[in-house]
Amino acid sequence: MKFYLRIIWTNFWLSFKEGFTNPLSALLFISGKLLRFVFFLLFFFFIFKKVKLIAGYTFNDLLFYYLVFVLVDSISQFLGRGAYFFDSLVINGNLDKTFLYPVNDIFINLFSYLDPLDLITIPFFLTYFLYFIHHSYYWPSLSRLLAFSLSFLLSIAATLAIYLLSMALGLTTPLTGELLWIWRNTSKLGRLPVNIYPRFISYLLFSLLPVGIIINGPVLIWQARIGWWEWFLFTIFEVSFILIAISSWYQALKHYQSASS
Amino acid sequence: MSWKRWWLIGYSFFKEETAFQLSFLVSKLREFINLIVIFLLWYALLKHNFHLKNYTNQQTLGYFLYSFVIGQIILSTRLWRIGDMIISGNISALFLYPIKMWQLFLSWDIAHKVINFTISLFYLLPFLFFFHLTPFQHFTLTTYIFFILSLILGSLTYSFIVLIFNSLAFYLTEMWSVIFLFNIFLSFFSGQFFPLDAVSSLLAFSPFAYVNFWPSRLLARSELPPHSILILAVGFFWLLIFFLTFTALWRTGLKKFSGWGE
Numbered sequence: 001m002k003f004y005l006r007i008i009w010t011n012f013w014l015s016f017k018e019g020f021t022n023p024l025s026a027l028l029f030i031s032g033k034l035l036r037f038v039f040f041l042l043f044f045f046f047i048f049k050k051v052k053l054i055a056g057y058t059f060n061d062l063l064f065y066y067l068v069f070v071l072v073d074s075i076s077q078f079l080g081r082g083a084y085f086f087d088s089l090v091i092n093g094n095l096d097k098t099f100l101y102p103v104n105d106i107f108i109n110l111f112s113y114l115d116p117l118d119l120i121t122i123p124f125f126l127t128y129f130l131y132f133i134h135h136s137y138y139w140p141s142l143s144r145l146l147a148f149s150l151s152f153l154l155s156i157a158a159t160l161a162i163y164l165l166s167m168a169l170g171l172t173t174p175l176t177g178e179l180l181w182i183w184r185n186t187s188k189l190g191r192l193p194v195n196i197y198p199r200f201i202s203y204l205l206f207s208l209l210p211v212g213i214i215i216n217g218p219v220l221i222w223q224a225r226i227g228w229w230e231w232f233l234f235t236i237f238e239v240s241f242i243l244i245a246i247s248s249w250y251q252a253l254k255h256y257q258s259a260s261s
Numbered sequence: 262m263s264w265k266r267w268w269l270i271g272y273s274f275f276k277e278e279t280a281f282q283l284s285f286l287v288s289k290l291r292e293f294i295n296l297i298v299i300f301l302l303w304y305a306l307l308k309h310n311f312h313l314k315n316y317t318n319q320q321t322l323g324y325f326l327y328s329f330v331i332g333q334i335i336l337s338t339r340l341w342r343i344g345d346m347i348i349s350g351n352i353s354a355l356f357l358y359p360i361k362m363w364q365l366f367l368s369w370d371i372a373h374k375v376i377n378f379t380i381s382l383f384y385l386l387p388f389l390f391f392f393h394l395t396p397f398q399h400f401t402l403t404t405y406i407f408f409i410l411s412l413i414l415g416s417l418t419y420s421f422i423v424l425i426f427n428s429l430a431f432y433l434t435e436m437w438s439v440i441f442l443f444n445i446f447l448s449f450f451s452g453q454f455f456p457l458d459a460v461s462s463l464l465a466f467s468p469f470a471y472v473n474f475w476p477s478r479l480l481a482r483s484e485l486p487p488h489s490i491l492i493l494a495v496g497f498f499w500l501l502i503f504f505l506t507f508t509a510l511w512r513t514g515l516k517k518f519s520g521w522g523e
Binding site: 174192 | 283302312433435439
């Protein structure tokens with residue numbers, strides 16, 4: 001464990017130094033991320049200036065969905081940014097080198113680049129999230145808070161599992177980058193509660209494309225929109241999904257043909 | 262430049278874009294998902310009693326659909342590559358090609374726009390069919406002229422904005438963060454989030470509005486906006502400002518340029 005933590009720290013320190021090689025670029029990128037967040041908030045204000053409720057949800061309800069989405073998205077990007085560079089590793093053959101390291105190959109490839117620029121935006125989002133809950137929203141019961149925390153961590157893990165699945169597919173065809181973007185675009189549907197969409201789409205987002213479970217899941221338990229039985233099913237689903245992703249990676253590795261000579 | 266050259270450059274662009282067929286198809290699927298996401302968001306809002314000022318529900322849905330297709334035409338450009346070429350020094354190789362650099366980029370861009378527009382028609386058709394949307398309904402000759410002019414104006418305005426940003430590469434060492442920030446600004450102020458005139462008429466006269474909002478509005482509402490001549494005049498004014506800014510930046514940048522080429 002200590003060994004892995006040291007690797008995480010070394011990777012992070014290297015990423016940090018690389019990320020801030022050009023402070024102006026770093027500043028512009030961080031500003032862009034914060035601006036995107038602000039623009040979406042303005043969009044919410046614009047909508048709720050005209051209506052009081054959307055499908056029975058108040059402004060604060062919807063803002064809570066959005067904040068959870070932003071946190072899950074940002075934290076998983078911070079941890080799994082290395083996945084975006086995976087295609088180039090496969091194409092230039094450097095992936096083979098990672099198999100020679102005395103470290104778990106999923107760990108070294110998925111957490112190869114801990115994005116320091118994301119790490120700077122996360123405290124901002126988290127502070128706003130806590131401020132919002134404390135001043136404008138409500139704290140749930142302790143049991144629901146614990147269930148939310150577990151569900152939130154599982155959402156991040158499940159998002160990383162999707163990154164891993166994309167990498168597994170990327171072992172045979174260099175499509176990881178595109179697949180990650182497909183997930184990121186699809187997950188945007190979770191900025192709002194997925195049951196506001198047409199019923200067919202809503203079903204789809206709770207089954208085949210599990211945005212409803214992964215992104216909305218923690219919110220549903222916080223707002224008590226699902227019972228304990230459903231929460232348990234969601235948890236089982238996410239754990240199974242993570243295990244399937246890990247197993248798919250090892251299956252895909254069996255078919256991997258090195259590009260290096 | 263002869264037609265054969267235009268054709269050859271366009272054709273080689275197409276071959277280059279589709280060299281990795283699966284990647285190409287998946288990237289198009291990603292765009293389609295983008296369209297679905299924004300369309301579903303507005304469909305859900307409209308279904309739950311949210312209405313935009315000056316737009317019927319059909320027009321709002323149409324606006325976002327057309328805005329996507331217009332984006333495929335206007336925003337398709339290779340000019341973003343110039344910045345990296347300047348930083349790496351590779352642009353000096355382009356100066357030696359037996360074809361003028363701007364002609365090369367123009368032919369690439371035309372090919373890019375044609376390919377993306379053709380593909381976006383396939384995305385568009387199922388939506389038109391299921392939601393009974395009818396673009397070009399009640400279009401008169403004047404509306405067609407305004408539409409074509411707004412498309413040309415939008416493409417040129419966007420190209421010059423992109424060129425201005427890329428000219429910054431003479432003074433910067435990295436471009437990706439500038440592009441990222443600009444795209445976030447553009448998505449908001451060009452009307453990709455919402456029709457600008459439903460929020461503020463002032464926003465509709467910003468230069469970014471010409472990149473997406475005006476042509477999309479025209480298709481969605483099938484009527485000329487009031488003061489259409491003024492709108493075009495302001496658009497051409499912005500275009501002139503961008504053109505002059507770009508030429509000034511480019512000339513001073515070239516004097517400073519010291520790339521070593523390939």
